[in-house]
Amino acid sequence: MHAWPASEVPALPGKGRDLRIHDTATGGRVTLDPGPVARIYVCGITPYDATHMGHAATYNAFDLVQRVWLDTKRQVHYVQNVTDVDDPLLERAIRDGKDWVELAEGETALFREDMTALRLLPPKHYIGAVEAIPGIVPLVERLRDAGAAYELEGDVYFSVESDPHFGEVSHYDAAAMKALSAERGGDPERPGKKNPLDPMLWMAAREGEPSWDGASLGRGRPGWHIECVAIALDHLGMGFDVQGGGSDLIFPHHEMGASHAQALTGEYPFAKAYVHAGMVALDGQKMSKSKGNLVFVSKLRRDGVDPAAIRLTLLAHHYRADWEWTDQVLQDAVERLGRWRAAVSRPDGPSADALVEEVREALANDLDAPAALAAVDRWAERQDADGGTDEAAPGLVSRTVDALLGVAL
Template sequence: MHAWPASEVPALPGKGRDLRIHDTATGGRITLDPGPVARIYVCGITPYDATHMGHAATYNAFDLVQRVWLDTKRQVHYVQNVTDVDDPLLERAVRDGQDWTELAERETALFREDMTALRMLPPKHYIGAVEAIPGIVPLVERLRDAGAAYELDGDVYFSVETDPHFGGVSHLDAEAMRLLSAERGGDPERPGKKNPLDPMLWMAAREGEPSWDGASLGPGRPGWHIECVAIALDHLGMGFDVQGGGSDLAFPHHEMGASHAQVLTGEYPFAQAYVHAGMVALDGEKMSKSRGNLVFVSKLRRDGVDPAAIRLALLSHHYRSDWEWTDQVLADAVERLARWRSAVSRPDGLPADALVEEVREALADDLDAPAALAAVDRWAERQNAEGGTDEGAPGLVSRTVDALLGVAL
């Protein structure tokens, strides 16, 4: 599966700072110290109802991570999946009377278009669940043969009790885990499971549903968590720098994935940091496919909204915060974009070297994009009011905003 084209990232003078970021697993801020190649895995979409503002906010956060790393003169090895076969996708296809593969392909294509318009840097590897199945099956067989998985009516489940570190990502108690498991795709009430929290690794073929050759597992399709584990281990290996996604993925998805990988390899941890973006609401409710209260990037673009303004609307909220999308949020972003473009349109301006460092410091401090925006606001306000004589300043500000914030002025 191919990703989307990359926009050019301007090189800035000097060098950026190492990223200090909130790690869900430790509950505090840590300083990431990748090698020459920083490694990040971000969980991708299940391709229906793409791309809503919750998606965009999440991928914007991890785009900032990439940009901070690139500014430190590192390379970035970014991997993202597409869950192009799963119960919600199949249910939507049945509801709408569509072929599930056509639905997945159409929504994935739309997601690519939106990511391109928003200037999100693409992953080096963009992998669909279906194409990953040949690599998933041997992992499930290994877990089963090692006694870390068991069969139940043809389905194969992972035994969470085989990982001594289980619970170390989300730090939830058993009852909270059980409730979230039921809410987020698990089946804790199924009779016969060793532990209600045990997640499915391989679902035996069901009538009327797609299935694939599972070798000794029999025909079926993979569970959700093992999909990401197989892709991450194949392309990044254990101990990569950041596992990312929305805050609703901390449990069960990232918790289970970590346990799968740690039992498979005997190594710990699966990722050095677990980083989670907040949720976006609309009309007081979390924006979600099940509620249908979605604001789509593609709809805004069709209505003539500049993608740069959409991106500024996302950047105006700290990535870890839960916030609400409103018409005013977008209007403020449109106004800010106009002010910035006016400021950099002059042939000369106020010195901007200090601004570059302010933006760098803000983003290195747990991706504090609102602080970065405030720094540019201050420069733009003075520039529009007073102007200056530095001929290189407007261009430097434009390159800084593009390179570090992904906004083209």
């Protein structure tokens, strides 16, 4: 599966700062110190209802992580999946009277278009669940043969008790885990499971549903969590720098994925930091596919909204915050974009050397994009009030906003 084209990232004078970011697993801020190549895995979409603003906010956050790392002169090895076969996708295809493959391919193509328009840097490896199945099957077999998984009526479940570190990503109690499991694709009430929280690794073929050869597992399809584990281990290995996604993935997805990988390899941790973006609401409720209260990037683009303004709307909110999409927050971003473009269109201006360092420091401080935007606002205000004589300043501001915030002025 191919990703989308990369926009050029301008080089800035000097060097960026190491990223200090909130780690869900420890509950505090950690300083990331990758080697020459920083490794990041961000969980991708299940391709229907793409790309809504919750998606966009999440991938915008991890685009900032990449840009901070690139500014430190590191390379970035970014991997993202597409869950192109799963119960919700199949259910949506039936509801809409579409072939599930056609639905997945169309929505993935739209997602690529939206990511390109928003100038989000693409992953080096963009892998679909279906194409990953040949690598998933041996992992499930290994877990089963090691006693970390068991069969139940043809399905294969992972035993959470096989990982001594289970629970160390979310730190939720058993009651919360059980409730979230039921809400987010698990089956804690199924009779015969060793532990209600045990997640499915391999679903035996169901009549009328797609299935693949699972070797000794029989025909079927993979569970959600093992998909990401197989892709991450294949392309990044254990102990990569950041596992990212929305806060709704903390449990069960990231908790279970970590345990799968740790049980498979005997190594710990799966990822050095678990980083999660907040949820976006509309009309007082979290945007969700089930509720249908979604704002789509593609719809805004068709209505003539500049993608740079959409991106500035996202950047105006701290990535970990839950916030609400309104017409006003978009209008504020449109006006900000206009002010910035007017400020950099002049032939000279106030020195921007300090601005570069302000934006760097803001982003290194747990991706504080609102502080970075405020710094650019202040430069634009000085430009509007007094101007300046530095002929290089407008160009430097444009390159800074482009390189670090992904916004083309």
